[in-house]
Amino acid sequence: MIQMSLIQIDNYGPWTVTPAPRTESDLQILQAELYADVQRQIAAKKGLVFYTRFDNMLAVTNGLNKEDHMRIQRSIRNRYPITISIGVGAAETPYEAQKLATEALQIKGGAQSKERKEILAIDSLVKEEESYVQIAHIDINGVTESMTDIVPAFDTNFLVNKAQHYLMTKLIEKGALLFFIGGDNFMSPCNGLDSEELLNIIEELKEEINIAHKAGIGRSNNAEDAAYLADLGLEEIRNGGNEEIICLLEDDKVPKDQT
Numbered sequence: 001m002i003q004m005s006l007i008q009i010d011n012y013g014p015w016t017v018t019p020a021p022r023t024e025s026d027l028q029i030l031q032a033e034l035y036a037d038v039q040r041q042i043a044a045k046k047g048l049v050f051y052t053r054f055d056n057m058l059a060v061t062n063g064l065n066k067e068d069h070m071r072i073q074r075s076i077r078n079r080y081p082i083t084i085s086i087g088v089g090a091a092e093t094p095y096e097a098q099k100l101a102t103e104a105l106q107i108k109g110g111a112q113s114k115e116r117k118e119i120l121a122i123d124s125l126v127k128e129e130e131s132y133v134q135i136a137h138i139d140i141n142g143v144t145e146s147m148t149d150i151v152p153a154f155d156t157n158f159l160v161n162k163a164q165h166y167l168m169t170k171l172i173e174k175g176a177l178l179f180f181i182g183g184d185n186f187m188s189p190c191n192g193l194d195s196e197e198l199l200n201i202i203e204e205l206k207e208e209i210n211i212a213h214k215a216g217i218g219r220s221n222n223a224e225d226a227a228y229l230a231d232l233g234l235e236e237i238r239n240g241g242n243e244e245i246i247c248l249l250e251d252d253k254v255p256k257d258q259t
């Protein structure tokens, strides 16, 4: 089971324009600092946050309990001009977990409601013995030599975006999520997706838009270790001259009945 948390800034839309629109660069700084801040706190417990839309962030939070989430909310309230609400859900797939997390928060009030403030809405938490996270680190082959060093920066950015959109479209059908993590890299929490299915998706993308990817897949009982194993898998593929497309690594913390 994977646990996901939706972190949502309370009443952010109205706040950004009250009493008058706030300077965009200041909003960008607030969003970037909030992301780094929440990441630092969740990472301390081996979770992993994806910045998503910045006012709405999604995190894999296996290992974080109710008190851990409340401490983050308190700390943000003490230091920022805004507060955050959090929804938490646990399920077999990341898509289902974030859906439960979202629904738990949605029934407590809207994102732009003045009444809803610092809600912690827990649908479900993963039990320690059932905790399982599978993450794929997906990377585009040869971006530096074929794009970064040759074409205008924006064109490379556009291509990376296109790859992301195609990957998301295919992964969501399998209950997996996909987030951009910088450079030409994506991370996909993907419990329930087997290597063969991911290989098929990568091969389809090569056919359809002529972009070649490779992926390390990591499995553990928490996001940090799963993501690290995925990174190591990717390194193994690079060391082998990108001959393999997929490399799966898991540690002994994966519950026996999960994979």
Ligand SMILES: Nc1nc2c(ncn2[C@@H]2O[C@H](COP(=O)(O)OP(=O)(O)O)[C@@H](O)[C@H]2O)c(=O)[nH]1
Binding pocket: 139, 140, 141, 142, 143, 144, 145, 181, 182, 183, 184, 185, 231
């Ligand atoms: N967030 C993140 N970015 C990375 C990682 N590895 C590489 N990058 C970024 O992605 C760019 C391309 O790296 P890489 O895929 O190894 O090279 P390529 O062979 O040209 O595609 C690098 O210049 C970094 O900016 C990673 O593990 N995490």
Ligand SMILES: [Mg+2]
Binding pocket: 139, 140, 141, 142, 143, 184
């Ligand atoms: Mg690459």
